[in-house]
Ligand code: NAD
Ligand code: ZN
């Protein structure tokens with residue numbers, strides 16, 4: 038089959054031919070309908086050999102939707118042809134975290150060498166995807182795989198980030214979203230659907246700020262060195278701040294706009310560090326750096342999409358065009374999420 042791989046450190050994604058995968062015991066083979074392109078892949082492709090935690094080549098793509106093509110021995114509860122979304126942060130399935138559906142925080146994944154598809158295991162930007170266990174599949178029902186595949190990460194990750202802060206987002210509160218890209222433009226919609234908060238979006242690009250407004254931001258602010266001052270002028274301080282960039286400048290803005298008892302959530306993996314200490318941040322503010330989300334949260338996000346309150350903006354590409362999608366994402370030119378159609 039054809040697949041898009043990151044083959045050597047410092048290289049670029051390439052379209053290659055690889056052996057057709059076959060499902061072993063307990064595994065499910067999906068024919069990939071759609072695979073999302075995440076900025077984390079750009080980060081992975083910037084890492085040195087020492088920073089990489091898995092061997093290359095790597096088939097890219099950790100947002101996946103497809104139809105069940107074949108199942109290995111012992112697989113129950115899925116039927117051939119069924120359309121599904123894939124829960125990506127695979128865990129052991131039995132530890133105390135996995136037992137709660139929080140496979141993203143599996144206690145034993147490192148020790149057992151369990152890696153997510155597209156972030157260590159072969160990913161979804163390929164004609165077929167091998168899924169290690171049927172429990173990682175969530176039925177799509179009537180949801181369109183192309184429009185909704187980004188919800189497996191660009192929806193699930195902000196949903197998890199926001200869910201923990203919901204108690205603070207009461208009437209009269211403000212929420213700040215830094216970075217209105219793939220994750221950020223879904224975060225704005227989640228905040229509007231789930232809270233009465235005033236939503237303020239920050240980005241460096243006018244086009245992204247337009248998208249932010251179109252998907253529901255009440256206010257938009259250019260993300261520069263004066264951004265924190267402007268946000269404080271609008272709100273006096275936000276009760277929740279979500280940083281979907283995570284570089285030093287945005288982490289500094291995130292803490293600077295936090296009100297007393299605010300929740301600051303650093304989601305972006307740009308290497309920035311939020312300063313916490315008496316006088317460095319508003320009184321009693323909390324800072325979190327979460328990773329992806331739980332299985333039940335993915336089910337909840339798909340339910341929100343079914344309810345019609347999330348509309349992911351997608352640009353579609355063929356498998357051959359996937360390298361171009363990565364180039365455009367790297368250059369900041371993707372509005373919303375790029376989605377690859379490997380069998381389209
Ligand atoms: P994206 O490229 O689609 O969006 C990033 C957005 O940030 C763009 O709109 C860009 O214009 C904007 N931006 C860049 N610099 C900025 C600045 N200084 N101030 C404000 N905005 C700025 O990326 P994405 O796929 O949405 O991913 C966002 C981040 O989240 C990445 O760092 C990614 O690796 C990370 N991520 C983390 C998790 C997690 O579990 N923690 C999961 C998925 C993605
Ligand atoms: Zn991702």
Ligand code: ZN
Nearest residue numbers: 129132135143
């Ligand atoms: Zn586990």
